[in-house]
Amino acid sequence: PITIDKIAAGEVIERPASVVKELVENAIDAGATAVVVEIKDGGISFMRITDNGCGIDREDVRSAFLRHSTSKIRSVDDLLHIGSLGFRGEALSSISAVAQVELITKTKDQTFGTLYRIAGGKEETLEDTGAPDGTTFIIRQLFYNTPARRKFLKTPMTEASHVGDLMTRLALSHPHISFQFINNGQSKLHTSGNGKLKDVIYHIYGREIASNLLKAEYDTPGLKITGFLGKPIISRGNRNFENYYVNGRYARNSIISRAIEDAYKDFTMQHKYPFVVLHIEIDGEHVDVNVHPTKMELRFNNQQEVYNAIYSAVDQGLHEKEL
Ligand code: ADP
Ligand code: MG
Numbered sequence: 001p002i003t004i005d006k007i008a009a010g011e012v013i014e015r016p017a018s019v020v021k022e023l024v025e026n027a028i029d030a031g032a033t034a035v036v037v038e039i040k041d042g043g044i045s046f047m048r049i050t051d052n053g054c055g056i057d058r059e060d061v062r063s064a065f066l067r068h069s070t071s072k073i074r075s076v077d078d079l080l081h082i083g084s085l086g087f088r089g090e091a092l093s094s095i096s097a098v099a100q101v102e103l104i105t106k107t108k109d110q111t112f113g114t115l116y117r118i119a120g121g122k123e124e125t126l127e128d129t130g131a132p133d134g135t136t137f138i139i140r141q142l143f144y145n146t147p148a149r150r151k152f153l154k155t156p157m158t159e160a161s162h163v164g165d166l167m168t169r170l171a172l173s174h175p176h177i178s179f180q181f182i183n184n185g186q187s188k189l190h191t192s193g194n195g196k197l198k199d200v201i202y203h204i205y206g207r208e209i210a211s212n213l214l215k216a217e218y219d220t221p222g223l224k225i226t227g228f229l230g231k232p233i234i235s236r237g238n239r240n241f242e243n244y245y246v247n248g249r250y251a252r253n254s255i256i257s258r259a260i261e262d263a264y265k266d267f268t269m270q271h272k273y274p275f276v277v278l279h280i281e282i283d284g285e286h287v288d289v290n291v292h293p294t295k296m297e298l299r300f301n302n303q304q305e306v307y308n309a310i311y312s313a314v315d316q317g318l319h320e321k322e323l
Contacts, residue, residue, distance in 0.1 A: 016043025042156030218313030230275030
């Protein structure tokens with residue numbers, strides 16, 4: 001069961017991080033194994049997203065910027081088994097309506113790449129260019145033509161930290177992809193893409209956390225959990241270190257959080273918030289998905305079942321002997 005809420009009406013683009021999210025999800029959909037995101041001035045004046053994915057054919061470039069144009073299949077299964085992250089076909093049109101966009105793209109079958117410029121929804125350039133296989137988007141002057149929305153942006157430092165948080169989540173949810181994040185010329189994150197979640201955790205959180213992890217592994221019909229549990233000694237005073245991804249997407253959910261926290265509490269007899277990075281795969285029939293343009297809300301048909309599975313996964317992991 002699925003509710004698609006306001007898919008057409010919703011404003012996808014609120015801030016630089018929303019642009020980066022949409023463009024990186026497109027890169028992932030395009031099969032990229034390496035994605036570089038560079039921003040300046042919190043992303044407000046400059047964002048560049050480069051991938052080594054399949055590229056866009058010259059003849060498809062224009063139409064990719066039309067509203068509701070998507071090359072991706074949309075089905076209930078798609079939305080849940082988010083092999084394909086995009087589903088609305090409105091990211092490129094929304095972004096190009098409120099910024100100055102430059103696209104350089106080349107497929108491996110083409111000899112020349114394509115340079116395309118569009119600003120405020122108006123096409124400016126479509127021409128040949130030399131380019132490596134893959135796609136680069138440069139976004140300049142976000143909301144330059146919509147001052148009311150520009151006013152809602154926070155300081156460059158705050159906007160940059162939103163992008164940084166997003167990059168962290170993307171790296172943790174896709175260990176097989178190399179992500180680099182450069183802010184004002186400084187490299188802030190650079191994962192190897194070797195597929196090892198533990199290496200990503202080490203890179204982001206450092207040695208203390210990475211050397212105090214227990215493995216989580218749980219498989220039950222309709223629900224599969226993998227990832228890492230921080231040993232209780234590295235638990236924290238807030239929820240910021242509870243990372244979980246449902247079917248590939250970062251999620252916040254009270255049932256899941258409670259199951260994780262209860263399992264820790266029953267194990268340690270202490271009230272603290274754990275460090276976890278969990279990848280949760282849930283079958284479609286167990287979950288109601290309410291898809292907003294910018295977030296995914298989960299509702300479970302059988303809350304108790306989901307709670308029990310997550311609780312058991314964590315409980316079991318905590319009782320396993322150390323790695
Ligand atoms: P959606 O992702 O929902 O299909 P978008 O507006 O985000 O819609 O993108 C429109 C289309 O542009 C995509 O369906 C895809 O065909 C193409 N596209 C966008 N970004 C890339 C990319 N980085 N690599 C290859 N194709 C892309
Ligand atoms: Mg998309």
